[in-house]
Amino acid sequence: MKTALLPDGLIRTLTGQALAFLVALSLGAVIILLIDENPVTVFTTLMRGAFGDAEKIAGTLLQTTPILICGIAACIGLRGGMFNVGIEGQLFLGGFAAAWVGFAFALPPVLHVLVAIACAVLAGAAWVAIPAFFRVRYGTNEVVSTILANYIATLLTSYFTIFLFKRPGGWSETPPILPSAYLPELFSFSRLNIGLLIGLFLAIATAAFFRWASTGYAVTMVGSAPKFAEYGGINVRKVGFGVLLASGAVGGLAGGIETLGVHHRFMEGFAPGFGFDGLIAALLANGSPIGTIITALFFGALRAGSLLLEVDTTASREIITVIQALIILAVSADLMMRRRGDRTGERRWKF
Amino acid sequence: MEVLSTIFNVALIVATIRTTAPILLVALGGSFTTKAGIFNIGLEGQMLIAAFFAVLGSIWTGSSLGGLVIGVAAALVFALVFAVLVISFRANEVVVGLALNILAGGMTVSLMKAIFGTRGSIVGRGIVGLPKVHIPGARDLLGPYAQLISGYTPLIYVAFIAVPLLVLIYGRTRLGLYIRVVGEKPEAAEALGISIVKVRYIAALLCGLLAGLAGAHMSLGYITMFTENMSSGRGFMAVAILIFSGGDPWRVLAGCLLFGFADSLSLRLQTFGFPSYLVLAVPYAVALTALFALSWKARPKFIRETIETMQRALSIHPAKSETPDAPSNRS
Numbered sequence: 001m002k003t004a005l006l007p008d009g010l011i012r013t014l015t016g017q018a019l020a021f022l023v024a025l026s027l028g029a030v031i032i033l034l035i036d037e038n039p040v041t042v043f044t045t046l047m048r049g050a051f052g053d054a055e056k057i058a059g060t061l062l063q064t065t066p067i068l069i070c071g072i073a074a075c076i077g078l079r080g081g082m083f084n085v086g087i088e089g090q091l092f093l094g095g096f097a098a099a100w101v102g103f104a105f106a107l108p109p110v111l112h113v114l115v116a117i118a119c120a121v122l123a124g125a126a127w128v129a130i131p132a133f134f135r136v137r138y139g140t141n142e143v144v145s146t147i148l149a150n151y152i153a154t155l156l157t158s159y160f161t162i163f164l165f166k167r168p169g170g171w172s173e174t175p176p177i178l179p180s181a182y183l184p185e186l187f188s189f190s191r192l193n194i195g196l197l198i199g200l201f202l203a204i205a206t207a208a209f210f211r212w213a214s215t216g217y218a219v220t221m222v223g224s225a226p227k228f229a230e231y232g233g234i235n236v237r238k239v240g241f242g243v244l245l246a247s248g249a250v251g252g253l254a255g256g257i258e259t260l261g262v263h264h265r266f267m268e269g270f271a272p273g274f275g276f277d278g279l280i281a282a283l284l285a286n287g288s289p290i291g292t293i294i295t296a297l298f299f300g301a302l303r304a305g306s307l308l309l310e311v312d313t314t315a316s317r318e319i320i321t322v323i324q325a326l327i328i329l330a331v332s333a334d335l336m337m338r339r340r341g342d343r344t345g346e347r348r349w350k351f
Numbered sequence: 352m353e354v355l356s357t358i359f360n361v362a363l364i365v366a367t368i369r370t371t372a373p374i375l376l377v378a379l380g381g382s383f384t385t386k387a388g389i390f391n392i393g394l395e396g397q398m399l400i401a402a403f404f405a406v407l408g409s410i411w412t413g414s415s416l417g418g419l420v421i422g423v424a425a426a427l428v429f430a431l432v433f434a435v436l437v438i439s440f441r442a443n444e445v446v447v448g449l450a451l452n453i454l455a456g457g458m459t460v461s462l463m464k465a466i467f468g469t470r471g472s473i474v475g476r477g478i479v480g481l482p483k484v485h486i487p488g489a490r491d492l493l494g495p496y497a498q499l500i501s502g503y504t505p506l507i508y509v510a511f512i513a514v515p516l517l518v519l520i521y522g523r524t525r526l527g528l529y530i531r532v533v534g535e536k537p538e539a540a541e542a543l544g545i546s547i548v549k550v551r552y553i554a555a556l557l558c559g560l561l562a563g564l565a566g567a568h569m570s571l572g573y574i575t576m577f578t579e580n581m582s583s584g585r586g587f588m589a590v591a592i593l594i595f596s597g598g599d600p601w602r603v604l605a606g607c608l609l610f611g612f613a614d615s616l617s618l619r620l621q622t623f624g625f626p627s628y629l630v631l632a633v634p635y636a637v638a639l640t641a642l643f644a645l646s647w648k649a650r651p652k653f654i655r656e657t658i659e660t661m662q663r664a665l666s667i668h669p670a671k672s673e674t675p676d677a678p679s680n681r682s
Contacts, residue, residue, distance in 0.1 A: 314465070329442075
């Protein structure tokens, strides 16, 4: 990853990214025209919905939090050469586990939060453990196994919620968690909570880990040059397993923070697409946790803006999914990369 | 009582054939890309976009054939984008595939809102479903068993006929040979003067064609409607099948029958009062278990090969298995 950190490489990556961005936005404008909307109106509405006033900015940050944490989960995986597409599932199970601890047990305030978060982390890690085991032991493709696991996780949590722990008289949701398990909120006017700070801290810690820790270097090597890592005496399997487990754990954490901080209960479909958004954010940031902060903020703004978009225009909020996908496609095409050779050794996911 | 159980069994087999067909079509499509050495995770999106445009086309043209053509065309456009990015621009196939899946999901919902002004699903509104083919004389010959071979939509026959057809294509035609060479040994293909890019484009487009048919069958076959994300992971199941079948048509058929059976069984179990959420998870669990079980079964071969090459190569095995999704295996 050294070259990517050098100014020269960074500038080229950034210009490439910016160009791809423009291409994607113009394609997005075409699609918006196709659905009979004015692209300028759509984009300004998105921006107004995302940054219009303090409350809206807080809303953006609220949406950013799970995307950021899921993005870090994806970064960890990508660095170790693993595509953890199952973050969505880990998020759901983590969210449910945290909610369960939140409503089923009565514990002292701070301890309650810590236990709930720990359970979320464990649930996320446990959910990825089986695909991870088969991945490192027998080479089972982790992309497909984690995607399929997502569907099972979503249905499983729905089953728990509706058949086992349904709030009497409620609509497909668990009983609310006890106030002792609430994450502290940052402002009085928003549900924005310390989850955002946890996410930011985690991003910096992950970046530092990959930058300075020798284990971090080992993970990066396993991801980019597994044979080299093997010759260097690294247990590639063990590291790969650990990477997926850590990635799943962070995915579970994202779910836990979402239920403890925002919804205060587990609801069916409580966090649609956050896992995928996180993965996209991480890909867009080329696997850099610090870069993921920026991309997650961007996607969070899109999501927050899309709420206003749905109110003010006839466009559906899914149009932002289209824009996100177009950006990823444009970036993946690597439009600036005329000289491919100099980076092939560094690029693990050809991005 | 015996008669009752017979009918029950026949009905289950018929249901299995019905649910197998779309996944079989999409998996056979994926077989082309798998054989050509492309890991195509975008099948899901191609199916979904085809399902949507098939409904749209059938409303526009007022005929199911029109819907079919427009649906397949939409899938082909997605397949072409995939091919351009992955083959020409050499983007990562997983990234592009996932992005196209997300794009298909977002686009169908956005267009549905823009065109029909609704969310969720499109029902009625003049959607013309595919006709059912009644084989003449089947009822006289087979009696109650006639429904085993007659009364399906045309695409179901297409799906099952495509299996031996693909075997023939791979085994007997130049194109099939080229596809296999390009997938197994691109260097050899290059040495022979075969255009790798061209063959891979053809494979990707053939894949789009079959995925489009699968998608059209989903929305115009037995259910004539479109719902948000109606492909619900069938494309991913197809990818799972492709991974453990290696794209071999007969094995693909076996895998698809397994999922078709799991799917129809889960629908049946639902009527017996099992919690629907758990029952709905059965096909995914079957896919996942099969994926794990078969990769575990493939282990002895792996180990044999590695022992042959090197004594201590055992520990290198995970590094070697890295290649299917790592970019480095494609020159």
